[in-house]
Amino acid sequence: LPGSPCLYYGDEIGMGDNIWLQDRDAVRTPMQWTPDRNAGFSTADPGKLYLPVISSLVYHHGAVNVEAQMASGSSLLHWTRGMLSIRSRHEVFGIGEFSLCEADNPAVLAYTRIVPTGAAVPEAEAAGRAEPEVQGVRAVLCVNNLSSRPQAARIALPESLKGADTADLFGGTGFPDVDDDGRIHLTLGAQDFFWLGLSPQGA
Incomplete structure (x- = not known):
């Protein structure tokens, strides 16, 4: 958040x-x-x-x-x-634009943080990096299960992320990519969460 x-x-x-x-x-x-x-x-x-x-x-x-x-x-x-x-390796957590995502399960909270292409990146300027370079991914999907039981949800992402590839930022776990209709289906354990890096098609 x-x-x-x-x-x-x-x-x-x-x-x-x-x-x-x-x-x-x-x-x-x-x-x-x-x-x-x-x-x-x-x-x-x-x-x-x-x-x-x-x-x-x-x-x-x-x-x-x-x-x-x-x-x-x-x-x-x-x-x-x-x-x-x-969090420190991926600047998107600190500077990305916040957007709530619609989920078909009220127990699941999902949102994206996105640094748009060409956006100003103060951290890059302060570090002497070529603007608008961003360390880490430029888009991340954060999904949280607020329930004490496992929950499944179908989540709608922004238009720009239709068909996007996903990558678990913790590494080692495979996740489905975003469908061409801009939705992704995920199942979370009790009070579980995911941080998924997103790479738009053609990126």
């Missing part, structure tokens, strides 16, 4: 909150770096910390910490880094 992505510290490892603390202190507990004393945040006596380390059975620092997630390739931390890396 349009706007700047925002991660508050701890989001990248799925850190919990201490809802029993007042005001915003619930989300200001020590960062959980390791499973060690004070979560590796400080060598001070625990009683001298500004706020106590989270003690929840689910979110305590023995279970949720940076050290453990760095060691696991399937962790939320690595997944988040991968997402941010993809």
Whole structure:
């Protein structure tokens, strides 16, 4: 969606909150770096910390910490880094024109971000690149399943993307291309999403 992505510290490892603390202190507990004393945040006596380390059975620092997630390739931390890396490689996420796409399933939200041919690209100018060069794809389809169950949807794309080739930006997964009538049929897992790069016919 349009706007700047925002991660508050701890989001990248799925850190919990201490809802029993007042005001915003619930989300200001020590960062959980390791499973060690004070979560590796400080060598001070625990009683001298500004706020106590989270003690929840689910979110305590023995279970949720940076050290453990760095060691696991399937962790939320690595997944988040991968997402941010993809976004930075494809400028269309930040500068592309936003357009909602009609889907025949209300549980599915779909939209495109497109950098039109010949459009001004401030990032390219700032980097000294030949305008209107764009890093990464010029068009992307973002599809989100807002349901807790798998959902299928037929999605209508803009006229310019009829018959477009698709490419999974995460790599390795095959997807159907856009039909000549400008529609694409996709099935998503529960609360799943796709980022598909789009290459118009003849591009």
